[in-house]
Amino acid sequence: MLEICMLASGSSGNAIYVATEQTKLLIDAGLSGKKLAAALTEIDVDPFSLDALLLSHDHNDHTCGAGIMARRYRMPLYATGPTWQAAACKMGPVPEEMCRTLPSFGEMQFADLTVESFPIPHDAAGPVGFVFRQAEKSIALVTDLGMITPDIFQMLQNVNCLVLEANHDEEMLKNGTYPWPLKKRILSSRGHLSNHHAADFLTDIISPVTTHVVLAHLSEHNNLPQLAFNTVGEKLTTAGCEPGRAISLEVARRFGPSCHICLT
Numbered sequence: 001m002l003e004i005c006m007l008a009s010g011s012s013g014n015a016i017y018v019a020t021e022q023t024k025l026l027i028d029a030g031l032s033g034k035k036l037a038a039a040l041t042e043i044d045v046d047p048f049s050l051d052a053l054l055l056s057h058d059h060n061d062h063t064c065g066a067g068i069m070a071r072r073y074r075m076p077l078y079a080t081g082p083t084w085q086a087a088a089c090k091m092g093p094v095p096e097e098m099c100r101t102l103p104s105f106g107e108m109q110f111a112d113l114t115v116e117s118f119p120i121p122h123d124a125a126g127p128v129g130f131v132f133r134q135a136e137k138s139i140a141l142v143t144d145l146g147m148i149t150p151d152i153f154q155m156l157q158n159v160n161c162l163v164l165e166a167n168h169d170e171e172m173l174k175n176g177t178y179p180w181p182l183k184k185r186i187l188s189s190r191g192h193l194s195n196h197h198a199a200d201f202l203t204d205i206i207s208p209v210t211t212h213v214v215l216a217h218l219s220e221h222n223n224l225p226q227l228a229f230n231t232v233g234e235k236l237t238t239a240g241c242e243p244g245r246a247i248s249l250e251v252a253r254r255f256g257p258s259c260h261i262c263l264t
């Protein structure tokens with residue numbers, strides 16, 4: 001059994017629960033310790049039972065509760081070397097015995113769960129995406145990236161469940177109120193994936209083994225859940241992989257547990 005649940009998703013905070021029979025991980029902790037504990041309790045997970053916390057990158061919406069979670073619940077905290085350097089001052093003191101290094105490109109084993117991490121293009125220090133594998137099942141988690149590189153394409157092939165960023169609608173962003181430098185940053189190859197980028201990539205990567213797609217990290221100001229769902233859904237239908245038949249397509253909620261998926 002390989003399980004994932006989005007606890008929060010978007011620029012106001014990200015946290016994802018990933019578990020197997022023997023392992024429970026938290027990926028990112030971009031909410032207060034109190035909110036993270038409440039979200040975990042909502043899905044009947046005791047924060048003390050978590051085996052580790054892994055960080056994708058140093059941005060506040062992924063790390064602001066990381067220090068408190070590691071201290072309060074005594075869980076090892078994994079981050080790449082550059083992420084540690086960039087995030088250390090924001091997270092407060094983390095006991096030395098809790099500090100672990102996450103490979104930028106490599107593989108780790110947590111009991112029955114294999115975690116692959118790989119670099120993604122984003123304007124952060126050493127950001128990574130993840131593929132989680134248990135027995136024959138696999139889940140990819142990739143948000144906060146400006147483009148899909150050939151390496152990412154390779155890593156995400158033949159994965160059962162894809163959690164992918166659909167950050168913004170390009171027209172909403174271009175016509176919105178953000179200052180131009182911020183718009184430029186979001187649209188750049190080290191920014192965030194748009195609904196159309198996500199849809200194009202998904203139509204290329206989806207294979208007969210794909211059963212679930214989750215759209216994540218939606219912008220509060222430059223996207224709408226229904227718009228992201230329709231943009232991706234329509235492209236998938238045109239490409240012959242109709243959501244709702246062979247593939248379940250969901251949009252992660254901004255706050256609170258959503259997209260709770262169990263692969264068995």
Ligand SMILES: [Zn+2]
Nearest residue numbers: 011059061144
């Ligand atoms: Zn983010």
Ligand SMILES: [Zn+2]
Nearest residue numbers: 059122124144
């Ligand atoms: Zn980010």
